[in-house]
Every structure is written in C-alpha cells, then in structure tokens.
Amino acid sequence: MAFSTNNGGGFRRRGGGQALAEINIVPLVDVVLVLLVIFMLTAHVMEFGLEIDVPKVKQVKNEAQELPVVSISSSGELFLNEKPVNINELGDQFKIRFPGSKAVYVRADKQTIYDPIAQVVSTLGQAGLDVRLVTQPDDAGGSK
16 A cells, blocks of 8 residues: 555645545556466366376387287177187186186277276186286387
C-alpha cells in the first residue's frame, strides 16, 4: 500500500481534499498470471497421467535352445507345441509330454490381452518351470 501520514495522524491531502491511498495492483496481477501458467502446465500431467513407451527388445543371443513352446492366440486359445490344451491341464500335460524339460517358451500374439498371458506364466511357474517369453527382435531401421 502506498499512503503516507503526517505527524499529527490523518492523511496528507493533495490540494482539494483527495486522500492519497493508492494500491499498486501490477505485482498482484503478475503473481496471479504466473500461478495461472503453472496451474495450466501441471493440470495436464495430473489429468492424464504419465505416458509410458515400452521399449523394443534387442536380440542378445543368436542361438536358442530347443524347448517346448506354449502359444497363446489373440483370442486366448492355448497350444502346447501346436496341440490345443486347457489351462487347467497345462502343467500336467507339460510334464507328461516333456518329462525331462525344466524350461518352456511362451509365445503370445501381440494383440492378446495381458490376463491370459499372466495366467499361463503363473500356471507354468507353479509347475516349477523356467518361463521364457518369446519376442521379435527390433529392426535396425527403427520403423514402427
């Protein structure tokens, strides 16, 4: 606030009796505009969350072991080496068909929802198997 008083109390008056009590609102407007800009920038992050771009995998090894493969189609159907299998019988069927194997590849279509994949990995893990996911190597060109 910008006003001044004299020794006797009361306001100093200009010429015709006007009080000199002016409030400078320019700093107030500056602060409000800065707060508005900060709010506008942070509101987008709060509303939509973070976008996560999952990286593509690069091929580390050129060789692959010959292991049984559990395939999951885009509709969620399971196949153990090209033969249909029920998820409730997956562990038992695996032990019957491949008695000495301790690991298995899981191959799923990229359009498959995550729930069937998680169920298969959990079932195979409970059967005491080492689960390895099959991925496609990243192209060197970087095209999507």
